[in-house]
Amino acid sequence: MNGPLEGIKVLDLSRHLAGPFAAMTLGDLGAEVIKVEAPGIGDDTRRFPPSWNGISTYYLSTNRNKRGITLDLKAPRGQEIARMLAADADIVIENFRRGTTERFNLGYDDLNEINPRVIYVAVSAFGSDGPDRDKAGVDLLMQAATGLMSITGEHGRPPVRAGTSLIDLTAGANAVQGILAALYARERSGLGQRIEVSLLGAGVSWLTYHATAYFATGEVPERMGSSHGAVAPYGAYPTQDGYLVVAVATDALWRRFCGVLGLDDAVDDPRFASNPDRLDNRAALDALLEPVLAEKSADEWSELLSSAGVACGPVNTLDKTLTMPQVEFDELIVDLPHPKIPEFRMPGIAIKMKGTPGSIRRPPPELGEHNDEVLNELGFSAEQVAALRQDGVI
């Protein structure tokens, strides 16, 4: 068995990150995914640098477990093939601009008419209606619009982006949740449905405690770097070779922390006696800690402090993270044979289902790689496929 979604068919009309990531997740769970791209052009991410043996690493990172075909969805014959695929699909994912799939005769109403079991997911920036419905959204703009950027960065310095495209990825995860819930509902009703997820919704729902705290207090949260409003010491400190994060949550841990650092005098210093004292004197506290922490490496401090029960760890750069023994043990990075990239590797499956584990069965397809195979399955002859190719429909 390939996973819990074995036998489920996904038509992935989406581009960029949120939709493709959602479709890939369904593929990891065992679904058969067909990714549709524009002939000769393909997903914009195919042109995002850097490349690996000529293939974009961005594209590679979110398109495994899919077969790839090309279809000109502006052409009636391209639309007709897409409708044939949708007629047999359990799930359709799209993130075109509002109104596009309707123009292609591939909107939810069109597809529901030929396949009432279809689960149709539209991913958009701001939602399908409302004042901002036609605004485009890239991750940077959406981290800004949703307020996440306003709370990421150092105090008194400019806002920064979270280093990964978390709004897109969250929207993709929301799409997967909606799809899986709709599959379960369909077991009862026999019917599919339309689902909408937006980048705006993804960002706002992840404000969680920041939103409720703001409603309660009226205080607009500010950027805090890596520090904490109510605990000190807390955050990232430079060491001999990189940054170390520490979280000294109690006075007992503070005493142990000082013991490891050899700062026995600090324990009795009234400026640092309790957590409120340490918060009040944070600048003096940091000035005391920084030269000491600079004397050893992040790994050395991490081992010494962990042994003393202090929560801490190195701020891993990606080379460190991706080679952690635990990452290997958990199969969070996997080798995946690729015809053009013998040494291809990428993040693995993070959801470990012990009864029906997911599986990685296919490398990301090249543009139109499965045109012949998929069209033959739909009943097109080799000659018909050649004509479609000749006419630029595929």
Added chain:
Amino acid sequence: MNGPLEGIKVLDLSRHLAGPFAAMTLGDLGAEVIKVEAPGIGDDTRRFPPSWNGISTYYLSTNRNKRGITLDLKAPRGQEIARMLAADADIVIENFRRGTTERFNLGYDDLNEINPRVIYVAVSAFGSDGPDRDKAGVDLLMQAATGLMSITGEHGRPPVRAGTSLIDLTAGANAVQGILAALYARERSGLGQRIEVSLLGAGVSWLTYHATAYFATGEVPERMGSSHGAVAPYGAYPTQDGYLVVAVATDALWRRFCGVLGLDDAVDDPRFASNPDRLDNRAALDALLEPVLAEKSADEWSELLSSAGVACGPVNTLDKTLTMPQVEFDELIVDLPHPKIPEFRMPGIAIKMKGTPGSIRRPPPELGEHNDEVLNELGFSAEQVAALRQDGVI
């Protein structure tokens, strides 16, 4: 109908953020959730500041759509009641330290024996086995361990945390995906299963294109603030009243951008003629743009530049985001009657299922609020409940 999971029963033994957020999402989708907390103490988040009419806003943000009971899981009678609930549950969520539920006779094997249909999700920091299996993980440490922190912050400045607890939230989303996939699989097999999700897995899987780019090039990605390695101008710029993000992706847009800013000379400046030129002369470019952008407000620039087709938007602080007309239109913030907080509001449901929409039916429970109700449903008499209370079991 309350949503696609109507009739599904969830036993939420989890604390803090990842597990409770996952259980709340299932509740939003229509499931009946019972949250179990330690008598007299409850979820640690109940003590996280700030509070709203005496109740923690952190706790409030992730516990709606649940009934709340207290159970001393170290006491045999507490364990027995938990087993009675698990015998009838579809889903059990826990994020105790490794081995804890087994000690409580509530491990997967224990529960599977009395309820082979149970879907059991263990949320941990690093996974259930492997070299780091016993390490604790809070969001700060996991943002550091997974490398996300190393790529968040300004170039040449310290790493910072993404402003929200994205590792916890991602792990919660992964738990929901695993649960929903397992519910679907159970329709076929009749059997539940054990699922594991980790904070490490959540973070590593969200490295996506950063991981593949690193494997391809060997180059360790660095912090870039809000800028882009391959596009300029791109990022956050200060205006009269706050920051504005702009993404000027093409030379045609650069000319329009200069037109709006009144920088007609810049268009012909050879330092800024093409995107590679602008990347090479980024410091001079920013020096040119900053005084001009400081002359108007972020909203004014946003309107002018948007009209010219330039992707841009204000860096909203939370007060701005949470009052956006589009946020209201999409019901991304909802009023939810709470007996002690008449004006209670929180983020709404981001996944819009048009056929089986989710619903918000209950405010976050007070500690032990539903003890009598739930125990009566299990067949305990009022006298028996009183005895359990007397003995500190609930």
